[in-house]
Amino acid sequence: xxxxxxxxxxxxxxxxxxxxxxxxxxxxxxxxxxxxxxxxxxxxxxxxxxxxxxxxxxxxxxxxxxxxxxxxxxxxxxxxxxxxxxxxxxxxxxxxxxxxxxxxxxxxxxxxx
Amino acid sequence: xxxxxxxxxxxxxxxxxxxxxxxxxxxxxxxxxxxxxxxxxxxxxxxxxxxxxxxxxxxxxxxxxxxxxxxxxxxxxxxxxxxxxxxxxxxxxxxxxxxxxxxxxxxxxxxx
Numbered sequence: 001x002x003x004x005x006x007x008x009x010x011x012x013x014x015x016x017x018x019x020x021x022x023x024x025x026x027x028x029x030x031x032x033x034x035x036x037x038x039x040x041x042x043x044x045x046x047x048x049x050x051x052x053x054x055x056x057x058x059x060x061x062x063x064x065x066x067x068x069x070x071x072x073x074x075x076x077x078x079x080x081x082x083x084x085x086x087x088x089x090x091x092x093x094x095x096x097x098x099x100x101x102x103x104x105x106x107x108x109x110x111x112x113x
Numbered sequence: 114x115x116x117x118x119x120x121x122x123x124x125x126x127x128x129x130x131x132x133x134x135x136x137x138x139x140x141x142x143x144x145x146x147x148x149x150x151x152x153x154x155x156x157x158x159x160x161x162x163x164x165x166x167x168x169x170x171x172x173x174x175x176x177x178x179x180x181x182x183x184x185x186x187x188x189x190x191x192x193x194x195x196x197x198x199x200x201x202x203x204x205x206x207x208x209x210x211x212x213x214x215x216x217x218x219x220x221x222x223x224x225x
Contacts, residue, residue: 040217041151041200041217041218041220042215042217042218043157043202043215043218044215045212045213045214045215048212056212090156090157101147101159101162102147102159102213104156104157104158105156106155106156107156
């Protein structure tokens with residue numbers, strides 16, 4: 001039983017393409033996130049949703065569009081992919097409120113060629 | 114907004130010795146400080162956390178200390194073992210927006 005699952009795990013695509021990464025959590029959490037981890041291993045928050053509502057939107061290009069159809073799902077769609085988008089994208093979830101553990105998915109390795 | 118600085122970026126210690134990783138934060142409203150461990154090719158996982166009403170917390174070989182006045186917190190790993198080799202991230206969060214900001218990570222190598 002995977003708590004936070006994301007697909008695909010690996011994705012290789014050409015510049016200019018549009019791709020999506022899907023995420024689902026079965027923990028009953030209210031809050032879901034997308035984090036980007038670059039080649040230097042820096043973990044940067046991109047978006048956060050609480051009960052399907054966007055609450056954090058960092059300075060991410062508008063080519064990135066999150067969608068939360070319900071509180072258990074948070075998908076990430078990326079338009080017009082660029083080389084710099086190559087990274088590992090982690091979906092995560094936590095129960096709303098301070099001090100609640102963030103649970104990460106296994107990550108999606110995106111390579112743009 | 115919050116800014117979390119983490120040092121060192123790389124740390125090598127002999128097996129059996131202790132390792133210390135230090136972090137500072139900028140937002141005095143931050144009051145939750147988790148530490149995550151990320152093994153090669155895997156997801157970050159919580160190993161220990163501390164809240165601002167506590168100065169120190171210990172769990173077997175790992176401990177975390179917090180100095181709110183100085184706005185810094187540290188991770189201590191004693192009697193290091195090969196399986197401790199990983200990237201460790203500190204993070205800080207405040208009550209207002211639940212946004213957890215991560216440090217840039219420390220790559221810990223345990224030498225045989």
